[in-house]
Amino acid sequence: MVFEAKMEDSVFISYCVVAGSFLFFQFLFSIVSPRISPNLSKSYKKLSYGKQLEWDSSIVSTVYSLIVGTFCIYILVYDDAVNADPIWGDPFQVKMNVAITCGFLVYDLLFLARFWKEMRDPYMVCHHFAVIYAYGYVLNRGVLPYFANFRLICEFSTPFVNIRWFFDAINMPRSSKLFMFNSLAIVVVFFIVRIAVIPSYYSQVFATFGTEGYIRLGIGPQVAWIVSCVILDILNLLWMYDLMCGFYSVVKSKLERTPTRNHAD
Template identity: 80%
Template structure:
């Protein structure tokens, strides 16, 4: 095993352990100090609270690292298929460790937290990122997909507002909801034309042919699956925000799991 591959999988393992520690140890200790509502939640809700703390930490780390790479990693920007992948592999390894932790969490608390769409998302990402970790291919495109994590803190914050029973018509909730919709659209939907134009530009090039059929299929199929999910989630977000705006002051629209 190459040194860079070994290091990548070590980072996956460390990432998994760190996120598991945040869920099992750190969040349960600090959350009651942040909000008195935490102690009033059911055990299942406390677990989801802890999991969303982990999700937010992961999103902030990976999203920030992603922007840094996009701006400063000249090798990756110069050759999006075969550029020096080391920094991208580290970022992807952090994400893969998080995804393994999250899938195990879903398995453990499936009745309380079941979300088949998110499970499909996780498996699609792990499937495609496996090629990045093992072969170091497609670093630019792998990193570009991680821009989507910048919307996650706003999604989680909406859940926290609901958990503490803050009315959805209140100003903080509305401001967060608007920010969530705008950021989600920018980092997951608006970038789709630009992303696929760069994908199509690589077709037929020497670098693309060198990939082989496996990475080519993993790349395209996972991207299509993820973007179908993103469009679906964007629809749910706009529908939820519209329901809140149209509801009576102080009211709280009926909430389903996708909201």
């Protein structure tokens, strides 16, 4: 009875954090960004309505990624209970991080639905629903804390992607050194936190198969865990391909604009 009461309290707290997270990110989008962005860049007021929406959304996602990514690393380093038992370890800190994530995802889904004509991003919708589906088990049952938290490492690539969007929005030349450096940083960081970790992640997943902790999960969480991971990694591979193509086009454009010297010069 005591354990069940604690679980109920933990679930209640988690959903309170989800609600608070949603309200916080909605406040950033609706109030904070429109007020501070004109001071950050004079180009903001010159943007179209759709571009201003994307700008405000990028501000929000950057703040979110820095909060959740930092918390993620802290848990991976210092949460001994989760590291010792990746399936059933004390999930409280992970649940708070996941709750923040779910609040952001709800905000972003409503944002995409409200401004679908301007945004139109079906990949992102699939990504968000897959994450919420899997993280629902973390919030309600406290299972798989290590693996749930590990997936959040990927958020460290988000600020670089948003910076590139800001550069494009203010018409920074793609041949500039700053744009080139950020384009390279996107590819490198995205590869490290989303692609290079795939073998390590799945080796840890496979290591749990057949264990008592894995069997205790039941079919529902097992399916949600594996299916959502596969969907997310397919999306990550597709995005990685798009980033590589984008970086190649930037480098190619830079080389084409570089004047060549002949032997007579």
